Amino acid sequence: xxxxxxxxxxxxxxxxxxxxxxxxxxxxxxxxxxxxxxxxxxxxxxxxxxxxxxxxxxxxxxxxxxxxxxxxxxxxxxxxxxxxxxxxxxxxxxxxxxxxxxxxxxxxxxxxxxxxxxxxxxxxxxxxxxxxxxxxxxxxxxxxxxxxxxxxxxxxxxxxxxx
Amino acid sequence: xxxxxxxxxxxxxxxxxxxxxxxxxxxxxxxxxxxxxxxxxxxxxxxxxxxxxxxxxxxxxxxxxxxxxxxxxxxxxxxxxxxxxxxxxxxxxxxxxxxxxxxxxxxxxxxxxxxxxxxxxxxxxxxxxxxxxxxxxxxxxxxxxxxxxxxxxxxxxxxxxxx
DNA sequence: TATTGTTATACTCTATAACTATA
DNA sequence: TATAGTTATAGAGTATAACAATA
Numbered sequence: 376x377x378x379x380x381x382x383x384x385x386x387x388x389x390x391x392x393x394x395x396x397x398x399x400x401x402x403x404x405x406x407x408x409x410x411x412x413x414x415x416x417x418x419x420x421x422x423x424x425x426x427x428x429x430x431x432x433x434x435x436x437x438x439x440x441x442x443x444x445x446x447x448x449x450x451x452x453x454x455x456x457x458x459x460x461x462x463x464x465x466x467x468x469x470x471x472x473x474x475x476x477x478x479x480x481x482x483x484x485x486x487x488x489x490x491x492x493x494x495x496x497x498x499x500x501x502x503x504x505x506x507x508x509x510x511x512x513x514x515x516x517x518x519x520x521x522x523x524x525x526x527x528x529x530x531x532x533x534x535x536x537x538x
Numbered sequence: 539x540x541x542x543x544x545x546x547x548x549x550x551x552x553x554x555x556x557x558x559x560x561x562x563x564x565x566x567x568x569x570x571x572x573x574x575x576x577x578x579x580x581x582x583x584x585x586x587x588x589x590x591x592x593x594x595x596x597x598x599x600x601x602x603x604x605x606x607x608x609x610x611x612x613x614x615x616x617x618x619x620x621x622x623x624x625x626x627x628x629x630x631x632x633x634x635x636x637x638x639x640x641x642x643x644x645x646x647x648x649x650x651x652x653x654x655x656x657x658x659x660x661x662x663x664x665x666x667x668x669x670x671x672x673x674x675x676x677x678x679x680x681x682x683x684x685x686x687x688x689x690x691x692x693x694x695x696x697x698x699x700x701x
Numbered sequence: 702t703a704t705t706g707t708t709a710t711a712c713t714c715t716a717t718a719a720c721t722a723t724a
Numbered sequence: 725t726a727t728a729g730t731t732a733t734a735g736a737g738t739a740t741a742a743c744a745a746t747a
Contacts, residue, residue: 396617399605400666403701404673405685406583407598408692409576413569414619415696420569432714435570442562449728454559456577458716463730485723485728503563510567516694522568525695528688529571531679533578538566595737612705624738626707648705648746 419513420506429502432457436465437499440475440489448477448487474498582676586668591661595620596632597669600662603638603652611640611650637661 401407421431429437439451452462466489469475474495478488491499514522527537564570584594592600602614615625629652632638637658641651654662677685690700 396602396609396614397605398601400670401601402693402698403689404583404670405677405689405692406576406579406669406673408689408696408698409572409579411696411698412692413572413576416569416572430713438561438564439559442560446559447728451559457714459729460717460731461715483724483728485721487729506569507563507567510569514568514695516697517691521691521694524687525691526566526568526571528680528684528691529568529575530565531684532677532688533571533574534679535565535571593736610705620737621739622706623708623740646705646747650706 416510416513420509429498433465433469434499434502434506436469437474437491437495438503440491441496441499444490445478445488448489451489469495579673579676583669583672586665586672591665592637596628597662597665599628599632600637600654600658601666604654604659604662607653608641608651611652614652632658 398407417431435455436451439455440446443451448462448466449459452459457465466475466477466487470477473492476490476492478490480486480488511522514525517525530537561570580594584597587594587597598618599614602618603609606614611625611629612622615622620628629638629640629650633640636655639653639655641653643649643651674685677688680688693700
């Protein structure tokens with residue numbers, strides 16, 4: 376179903392290589408390009424990991440917990456830009472699958488602290504190398520130098536300090 | 539583009555990484571960083587559209603039609619990575635709001651060609667400049683040179699030819 | 702037979718408000 | 725009163741399959 380016909384482009388609009396569709400001035404838009412790039416990379420990156428062990432969002436949560444043991448659930452939700460109400464279900468699901476432990480500390484019994492179980496740790500250790508291979512392999516068009524520059528700029532855009 | 543007013547990071551509502559959470563090795567992942575960067579920039583860029591005129595996806599469709607008048611509906615769906623079944627509802631909604639015209643050409647009466655109405659054109663012309671201002675302003679942390687490099691790398695990653 | 706588009710449906714993500722229990 | 729988390733629900737966005745009309 377990729378029957379996209381080549382359209383004549385009157386003006387000096389830049390054509391998409393595959394389809395012949397132009398996006399005019401917006402091909403100079405960082406936001407627009409970021410969206411296309413993100414979709415493109417994610418498609419490549421998770422193509423091999425589609426076997427259903429963990430979803431992208433769940434993997435990110437496991438990672439955040441692994442890197443920040445005992446992190447409070449709400450604080451993690453804020454950082455990942457996930458609503459508290461939605462985080463509840465996500466964490467509960469991970470708990471039910473034996474990947475995450477929820478702990479209510481006595482000093483503040485409103486809160487919930489999160490840690491990985493041994494199984495969660497194993498799962499993360501299994502998939503992390505695959506993710507990194509896929510991550511680099513999803514950008515075959517960039518030289519090592521360009522890749523490094525790209526990462527540095529993305530960090531800057533995301534408001535993170537240089538490596 | 540020139541020495542325009544650059545918003546301070548805090549005012550721009552961009553995460554400053556002072557949240558205390560770490561993402562370890564994944565702060566070197568292009569896919570992960572792309573997702574964060576895209577969310578950040580999009581939030582900023584489409585703040586103008588939050589007033590209920592059109593949604594982000596609808597704006598993109600209007601743009602694609604404007605740049606490719608008479609584009610076939612399915613071809614556009616393929617490029618924007620939207621399923622045909624979902625594109626139907628989207629286009630119909632835009633048609634009902636008087637922004638898009640659907641035309642069944644006699645030479646192939648299975649297909650649907652899309653064009654903007656005058657109202658659709660007006661709406662696009664109203665919001666496009668705002669989008670571009672927001673686009674550049676959403677990246678206050680990049681110098682003009684870095685911005686140009688960033689765009690070039692994003693184009694490369696997305697499989698598009700250099701400008 | 703293949704292509705174009707539609708309908709129906711379901712599943713995930715996300716968004717909002719009301720609620721609890723603790724502080 | 726304010727904070728941390730939960731529940732319920734509704735709305736997007738996205739996915740698949742069955743279908744009709746046309747080529």
